[in-house]
Amino acid sequence: MNLPKIYVALDYHNRVQADAMVSQLDPQKVGIKVGKELFTTEGPDWVTEQVDKGFSVFLDLKFHDIPNTVAKAVAAAARLHVDIVNVHASGGVKMMQAAKQALSEFEQPPLLIAVTVLTSMDDDDLVSLGVGRPVNEQVVKLAKLSQQAGLDGVVCSAKEAQLLRAQLGSEFKLMTPGIRPASADKDDQKRTLTPAEAVACGVDFMVIGRPITQADNPHQAVLDVINEINPA
Numbered sequence: 001m002n003l004p005k006i007y008v009a010l011d012y013h014n015r016v017q018a019d020a021m022v023s024q025l026d027p028q029k030v031g032i033k034v035g036k037e038l039f040t041t042e043g044p045d046w047v048t049e050q051v052d053k054g055f056s057v058f059l060d061l062k063f064h065d066i067p068n069t070v071a072k073a074v075a076a077a078a079r080l081h082v083d084i085v086n087v088h089a090s091g092g093v094k095m096m097q098a099a100k101q102a103l104s105e106f107e108q109p110p111l112l113i114a115v116t117v118l119t120s121m122d123d124d125d126l127v128s129l130g131v132g133r134p135v136n137e138q139v140v141k142l143a144k145l146s147q148q149a150g151l152d153g154v155v156c157s158a159k160e161a162q163l164l165r166a167q168l169g170s171e172f173k174l175m176t177p178g179i180r181p182a183s184a185d186k187d188d189q190k191r192t193l194t195p196a197e198a199v200a201c202g203v204d205f206m207v208i209g210r211p212i213t214q215a216d217n218p219h220q221a222v223l224d225v226i227n228e229i230n231p232a
Ligand code: C5P
Pocket: 009, 010, 011, 035, 118, 119, 120, 157, 177, 178, 179, 187, 189, 207, 208, 209, 210, 211
């Protein structure tokens, strides 16, 4: 499977805005990330429409439930022909194995990746949950658990990418948000990597939102990112 390196985050409430953005993107150059808000408003038929246009879709619904339910949910995602789907690693190894097993029934299963620790959480939040480890150690622990469960990779922050690449080997996929082209505004992202830095850190897939979706010319913004990754 030859997947795009860039997934554009479609952080929109409904299809009016999302369709306007998608119409400016080239499915040969980028994939799209569909999250909880857009999916809850527009549902699976809208996702299928994008797949039919040729877009690679990352369905970012972060499933977290009992193993049987998550297995059924990722299978439902696979039936939409999305290319990447995700779960919370904190759902545990049995949940992740069940999800992986459910996808093995498909001829071309999506990549199954895990979220480790949400970047909205800090060490104190983990303590309040009874987790004594600092965030960076918990991230590595959950990433290793995901790998042992047979998952294909993890979503990780820019600051974790290099460490995880070193700890998890070259085959395990890293998907990283918080990417900012050298010339772009950082918005509310605190730690960012440029596209070239992300590649140097071993990132396989970049989630990029506002630098593309709020650009005057989103198509050109995509070309600029691609050029930053592979200078002509
Ligand atoms: O606009 P921007 O490039 O910051 O968008 C990044 C996307 O990645 C958003 O959909 C955001 O919710 C998501 N994300 C993130 N940081 C994380 C996890 C997800 O920015 N740690």
